Amino acid sequence: MAGKRVLITGAAGFIGSYIREPFDDRYTMRLADIAEIENPRGHEVMQADIADLDQMQRACEGMDTVVHLAADRSPAADFYETLLSLNIIGTYNVFRAAKDQGCERVVFASSINAMLAYPPDLSVTWDMPVNPPNVYGVTKCFGEALGQCFAHDGLSSIAIRIGGIKREGEPARDQGDMGQGWISQRDLAQLIGCCIDVEGVDFAIVHGQSRHETPRLDISHTCEILGYEPQDGTI
Numbered sequence: 001m002a003g004k005r006v007l008i009t010g011a012a013g014f015i016g017s018y019i020r021e022p023f024d025d026r027y028t029m030r031l032a033d034i035a036e037i038e039n040p041r042g043h044e045v046m047q048a049d050i051a052d053l054d055q056m057q058r059a060c061e062g063m064d065t066v067v068h069l070a071a072d073r074s075p076a077a078d079f080y081e082t083l084l085s086l087n088i089i090g091t092y093n094v095f096r097a098a099k100d101q102g103c104e105r106v107v108f109a110s111s112i113n114a115m116l117a118y119p120p121d122l123s124v125t126w127d128m129p130v131n132p133p134n135v136y137g138v139t140k141c142f143g144e145a146l147g148q149c150f151a152h153d154g155l156s157s158i159a160i161r162i163g164g165i166k167r168e169g170e171p172a173r174d175q176g177d178m179g180q181g182w183i184s185q186r187d188l189a190q191l192i193g194c195c196i197d198v199e200g201v202d203f204a205i206v207h208g209q210s211r212h213e214t215p216r217l218d219i220s221h222t223c224e225i226l227g228y229e230p231q232d233g234t235i
Contacts, residue, residue, distance in 0.1 A: 006065045007032060007103075011069070014165070016031070032048040032070075068091065071087050073136075087136070087139035095155065099150055107157075108157060108159040109160060112178060112208075116133045124216065158195040158198075161217060163208055163209045166185070184231070191230075194227060198227070206221065206228075
């Protein structure tokens, strides 16, 4: 294990579980979650709740980069039941602790839901006004704005608007309202790695999709600033 020291919040979740393998020999990882983390592959494991600032301070200590995946990921989630504590307070705690502990960057898992209220035939660019169709998407807009706020204070931040995730072995297909807005598992792992490694970026919002003929989110900006080269898609 070598390279940057990377904290992954939500490491027991779907994304957190599968990105560990391609990152095994690339980074020294600290895996944090409130749930049990299976097969940590020799990396440090920490039980931590993002809703607790003191626990996040301990989790961020000694880390170079934080990949913040922990959240309620459901577009139907209730604001008072989970979104307020996890997606609002928890996200603030992660950024606050990363800054306090001298981390260099937070890679924030935003969502296509920050822009999904635009017409489905429109390829949305990163710099268009946010347009969330649900309160879950609103919380992701909050996280993006929070990253820009902390970037003014010296903490680099890159927010990835992640589309629908196509699992390995699934056929390529449109995904409901997302249309051609999906990203394969290996493309997302590559993209997160690009966000960890890229230098000279104080703040950016990038689109997390594979390469599509009629993309729901335009990825030209993502490819330009990160050197992202998706391997999958509809073209």
